[in-house]
Amino acid sequence: MTKAMIKTEALYKIYHMGDAEVRALDGVSLTVTEGEMVAIMGPSGSGKSTFMNTLGCLDQPTSGSYQLDGEETSKLSEKEKARLRNQKIGFVFQSFNLLPNLTAIQNVELPLIYAGVPASKRQKIALEAMERLGLGNRIHHKPRELSGGQQQRVAIARALVNRPRLLLADEPTGNLDTKSSREIMAVFQELHRNGITIVLVTHEEDIAAYTERIVRFTDGKIVDDRRIEQKVIGEGVLV
Amino acid sequence: MKAIEILIMALRNLSGNKIRSLLTMLGVIIGVAAVIVMVALGEGAQRKVTENITAMGSNLVMVFPGRGSSRGGSFGGGVQLTNSILSVIEDASFHIKTIAPEVRRNFVVSYGDSSMQTSVIGCTLDYITLRNYQIADGRFFDETEINARSRVAVIGSYLADELFSNTDPVGEFIKIGVFRYEIIGVLKEKGQSGFGNSDDLLLIPLTTMQQRIMGNQRLSTVYIQADSAENVNKVYNQVYEALLEEFQDEEKFNIRNQAEILETVQETSKTFTLLLGGIAAVSLLVGGIGIMNIMLVSVTERIKEIGLRKAIGATKLEILSMFLIEAVGLSVTGGLIGIGLGWGVSSVVSRVTDWTTVISPESILISFGFSIMVGLFFGGYPAYKAAGLHPIEALRHE
Ligand SMILES: Nc1ncnc2c1ncn2[C@@H]1O[C@H](COP(=O)(O)OP(=O)(O)OP(=O)(O)O)[C@@H](O)[C@H]1O
Ligand SMILES: [Mg+2]
Numbered sequence: 182m183t184k185a186m187i188k189t190e191a192l193y194k195i196y197h198m199g200d201a202e203v204r205a206l207d208g209v210s211l212t213v214t215e216g217e218m219v220a221i222m223g224p225s226g227s228g229k230s231t232f233m234n235t236l237g238c239l240d241q242p243t244s245g246s247y248q249l250d251g252e253e254t255s256k257l258s259e260k261e262k263a264r265l266r267n268q269k270i271g272f273v274f275q276s277f278n279l280l281p282n283l284t285a286i287q288n289v290e291l292p293l294i295y296a297g298v299p300a301s302k303r304q305k306i307a308l309e310a311m312e313r314l315g316l317g318n319r320i321h322h323k324p325r326e327l328s329g330g331q332q333q334r335v336a337i338a339r340a341l342v343n344r345p346r347l348l349l350a351d352e353p354t355g356n357l358d359t360k361s362s363r364e365i366m367a368v369f370q371e372l373h374r375n376g377i378t379i380v381l382v383t384h385e386e387d388i389a390a391y392t393e394r395i396v397r398f399t400d401g402k403i404v405d406d407r408r409i410e411q412k413v414i415g416e417g418v419l420v
Numbered sequence: 421m422k423a424i425e426i427l428i429m430a431l432r433n434l435s436g437n438k439i440r441s442l443l444t445m446l447g448v449i450i451g452v453a454a455v456i457v458m459v460a461l462g463e464g465a466q467r468k469v470t471e472n473i474t475a476m477g478s479n480l481v482m483v484f485p486g487r488g489s490s491r492g493g494s495f496g497g498g499v500q501l502t503n504s505i506l507s508v509i510e511d512a513s514f515h516i517k518t519i520a521p522e523v524r525r526n527f528v529v530s531y532g533d534s535s536m537q538t539s540v541i542g543c544t545l546d547y548i549t550l551r552n553y554q555i556a557d558g559r560f561f562d563e564t565e566i567n568a569r570s571r572v573a574v575i576g577s578y579l580a581d582e583l584f585s586n587t588d589p590v591g592e593f594i595k596i597g598v599f600r601y602e603i604i605g606v607l608k609e610k611g612q613s614g615f616g617n618s619d620d621l622l623l624i625p626l627t628t629m630q631q632r633i634m635g636n637q638r639l640s641t642v643y644i645q646a647d648s649a650e651n652v653n654k655v656y657n658q659v660y661e662a663l664l665e666e667f668q669d670e671e672k673f674n675i676r677n678q679a680e681i682l683e684t685v686q687e688t689s690k691t692f693t694l695l696l697g698g699i700a701a702v703s704l705l706v707g708g709i710g711i712m713n714i715m716l717v718s719v720t721e722r723i724k725e726i727g728l729r730k731a732i733g734a735t736k737l738e739i740l741s742m743f744l745i746e747a748v749g750l751s752v753t754g755g756l757i758g759i760g761l762g763w764g765v766s767s768v769v770s771r772v773t774d775w776t777t778v779i780s781p782e783s784i785l786i787s788f789g790f791s792i793m794v795g796l797f798f799g800g801y802p803a804y805k806a807a808g809l810h811p812i813e814a815l816r817h818e
Contacts, residue, residue, distance in 0.1 A: 239731055239811045260735050267733020278728045278815065282436050294425045295733040339732065 184251065186347055186378040187213040187236060192245035194231050194401075205231040206242060207401035213380060215346070218373040218411070220389035221382045223398030229382045232398070233351045236380065237272050238262040250346060267295050271340030273350035273381075277332045279324040279339075286311060286320040289338045296343055310338040314368060330361030337368060348372060350381040354388055366391040367414040426738060430745035441750060444714040447707025448754030448794060449761060452787045454700035456762025457769070459783040462693025464776035469689055473682045475610055475618070477551045479517075479649050481656045483509065483642040483663065486672035499672040502637040503630075505663075509644060512662035515651035520547045520643040523629045529622060530595045531583045538579055539621045540596060542629020548574075548607075550645050558590040558605030566625040569632055573601040577609040578619035594622070596633070652677060697783075701790070707754065708794035715747050715802035726806050727814025740807035747799020748792060755791025759784055 194206035205228045213219055221229050234240035235247060238254055247254045250269060254262065266272070279288045289307040298306065311320055314334040324332055333353060340348060350369070354362035366388060373379055381392070389395050390412045397405035434441045485501045509519060523542040528535055547553075548560055561572050573594060580589050593600040601624065610618045630637055646655040656677045663673045719726070726739060766777040 234812050237731070239815075260737075263730070263733050263735040266731060272731055274815070278724065278731075280725055280728065282433075291729070292732040294422070294429070295729075295735075295738065297422045300425070343733075 183214045183216065185212050185248070186215040186217070186250055187211065187380070188246075188248040189235075190246045192232070192235060192247060193243045194228070194235065194240070195243045204401045206235070206245075209245070209398075209401070209403055211396065211403060211406070213378060215378055216373075216376050217394060218369070218379045218392045219381070219394045219396060220392040221380065221396050221398060222384065222386075222389055223404075227398040228401040229398050230351055231401075233349055233380070233382055236347075237270055237349050238265050239272070263295075267292055268343055269345050269347060271337075271343070271345040271348045273333070273336050273340050273348065273353045275352035275355040277324070277329075277336045277356075279332055279335055281324055284321045284323055285316065285327065285335045288324070288335055289342055292339060292343050306342055307338070310342045311335070313341075314338050328361070329357050330364055333357060333361070333365055334368065337365070341372070346378060348377050348379045350379070352382050352384065354383065354385070362388060363414060370411075370414055422738070423741070426741050427745055430742050431749055433742075434746055434749050440714065441753075444711055444750050445754035445757065447710035448704065448751050448791055449707075449758040451700065451704030451707040452755045452758025452791055453762035453765060454703050455697055455787045455790075456759055456779065456783055457765050457777075458696035458700040459693055460762070460766040460777040460779050461769070461775060462689065462696045463778040463780055463783070464770065466686060466689040466693060467778050468776045469685050470682065472618070473678065473685060475552055476678065477643065477645065478678075479646040479652050480550075480678040481644040481646065481652060481659060482676045482678070483644065483659065484640070484674040484676070485638075486667070486669075486674050499667070501639045501642065501673065503639065504637070505639070505642065505666070508662055508666050509642060509659055513655045513658035515647050515655050515658075516644055517647040518546045518550050518643075518645040520544055520550045520645075521626060521639045522547065522641045522643065523626060523634060523638065524640045525629075525634070527596050529579075529583075531592065534583055535595075536579075536582055538576075540629070540633075541621055541623050542626040542633075543623055544626050547623070547643075550643055553610065554608040556606050556608040557588070558603070560605055561623075561625050566627050569627045570625060571599060571601045571628060571632070572604045572624065574605040574607060574623040575603055576607050576617075576619040576621040578617055579622060580606045596622070596624075599632075652679060704787075704790060704794060708751070708798040711747055711750055711795065712798035712802060714750075715743065715799050716805070718746070719743065719802045719806045722806075723809065723814045723817040726809050727811045727817070730809070730811035731815065736807045739809075740803045743803035743806045744796065744799050747803065748795030751791045751795030751799070752788075755788055755794075758791070759787060762787075 190210045192206050192209040193204065196203040196205060209232060221232065223229055231240065235242050238249070249265065254265070257265070280291070286304070286307050289310055290303045293303045293306060308320065311317060314337060316331065316334055316338065319327060319331060324335070327335065348369070354365055357365065369379055369381065370391060383389050390409065391414065392409070393411045394406070394408050396403055483501065483505070486499050503521070506519060506521060510516065520543060524539055526537055527540045528537050529540070544566065545560070545563065548555070555574070556577065558574070560574055561570065565572050575589060575594070583589070583594070584592065589603045589606055592603050594603055595601070607619065644655060644659060646652045656675065660675050663675065664670055667673055729739060763779055766779055769775060770777040
């Protein structure tokens with residue numbers, strides 16, 4: 182048996198809006214084994230982002246347990262969670278979230294700075310990550326000088342520089358056209374082949390088809406969870 | 421290691437926003453420069469006054485007439501000091517080196533068509549050494565002239581410049597009232613004094629002054645010089661005792677110690693310096709509020725960035741440090757520029773006007789320290805606010 186990368190049990194996230202109670206997560210129990218590639222789907226407002234943020238140690242559930250790589254996260258201090266985010270988790274956002282004043286490579290270097298990697302090594306590691314994503318000739322561009330697909334690849338390079346074991350992506354292709362989306366998914370599939378655990382949120386069945394398993398949310402609950410035949414894009418998609 | 425990275429990051433943020441950084445610093449620049457200039461002026465005044473008092477002569481004790489009797493004074497006020505007091509003083513202490521009495525009165529003096537008012541001082545031979553005057557030209561009067569109550573005069577350099585622009589005053593005759601006095605010497609310039617011009621005077625023999633002009637034996641001041649600095653207080657006390665015995669009433673005379681005067685004056689000008697510096701410090705405070713304002717704006721503008729940094733692993737402390745360093749970077753850079761500016765302005769002021777300015781290392785250190793504090797204090801709240809942001813809420817911010 183391979184071991185669990187993610188194991189949540191009865192996760193609840195409850196917001197109180199005046200008298201009303203919003204159950205963004207309503208008892209979510211899910212296990213993702215190491216090396217799996219999972220898509221999370223569901224209607225808007227069903228709690229997908231809330232779940233992803235919890236998995237990324239960016240948000241605290243109201244109750245329930247979340248074990249990341251065998252470690253219970255609810256008891257961790259702020260500082261320890263910051264370290265987990267830096268070392269074990271790579272996070273990719275729908276809106277890229279690149280710092281506009283920094284060049285592409287400076288953006289990629291950021292997690293290395295917080296990891297305490299010395300400047301001399303940083304540049305080399307960041308450059309390697311960018312080359313892997315086909316951005317070798319774009320390192321000194323500012324984010325606004327890059328296309329959406331390129332910006333998302335910079336963001337993925339940033340998520341990968343510290344060699345995380347888990348990659349979380351909340352609608353990574355949500356702002357991209359079909360061609361760029363395919364490129365991003367090809368990258369994810371390659372990472373998947375290298376053994377990284379990937380959980381991504383998407384609204385599109387086409388995108389979900391590139392994963393191995395689809396988990397469906399409705400009203401903060403998992404309503405469906407099934408394995409699928411993965412559609413493999415193949416190599417050489419990146420230019 | 422990481423600290424240096426955070427420092428570089430913070431400085432990069434500042435230099436990425438040059439105009440804004442400069443404008444923010446302007447408050448601190450002006451504040452620090454104002455403190456430096458004001459303190460320099462205050463300390464300059466203090467030094468000047470100290471120099472002037474020291475220039476009066478060294479190790480001095482002075483005796484003046486009293487204000488009157490405490491037991492219902494004489495009619496017309498004031499008890500007078502007369503020549504007879506000199507022997508009392510002389511016998512009071514072993515540590516007296518010189519005694520120099522002075523009779524001072526303002527008169528209009530004239531030469532040719534020009535005339536002016538000046539202090540006419542009747543004095544003895546020891547007067548010029550005791551008061552630290554030197555002869556620039558000619559000579560001082562001698563024993564014979566004193567005994568003869570001669571009409572000879574030694575004039576201060578200011579008087580020489582004012583009345584004798586082209587001629588050599590020595591050998592000329594100057595009129596005090598209607599009488600002609602021969603000028604036998606000119607004093608070397610002493611410079612401006614806190615209490616009027618110490619070069620605007622005219623010296624004549626004490627005998628001439630008392631017998632030909634005033635017609636009495638009264639003295640305005642008796643200068644007593646102690647034989648060493650350690651003995652000034654002893655001389656002061658012994659003379660005081662002797663005078664008290666003589667007059668039987670401490671209201672009838674007035675005795676002052678030079679050190680005491682110096683202390684009083686220094687105390688006053690120190691208060692003055694503190695006051696000036698304090699007023700200037702208010703502008704530094706205003707500069708600090710400017711930093712706080714901009715840092716708050718900057719935190720609000722960069723909420724998304726803060727969220728992102730947290731998402732990729734920045735700790736609270738690292739975010740806090742980054743913003744604090746930015747604030748302190750602003751205030752310290754502003755402080756350094758302000759110190760330079762203040763220095764420049766002070767030296768221009770002392771060159772253009774005749775005010776003395778003194779840039780003390782303390783004032784530089786204090787204003788530098790103050791600008792660090794301003795950054796820490798006024799940057800503290802915005803940085804704390806940034807560090808406490810929730811990563812997800814920050815990332816959602818539009
Ligand atoms: N800070 C908050 N305060 C109150 N309610 C919130 C907050 N954040 C999320 N919610 C609510 O929680 C529910 C789940 O939100 P979430 O963002 O996880 O949905 P989602 O599945 O990601 O939707 P989408 O597909 O539109 O991104 C929603 O009903 C939302 O209104
Ligand atoms: Mg969402």
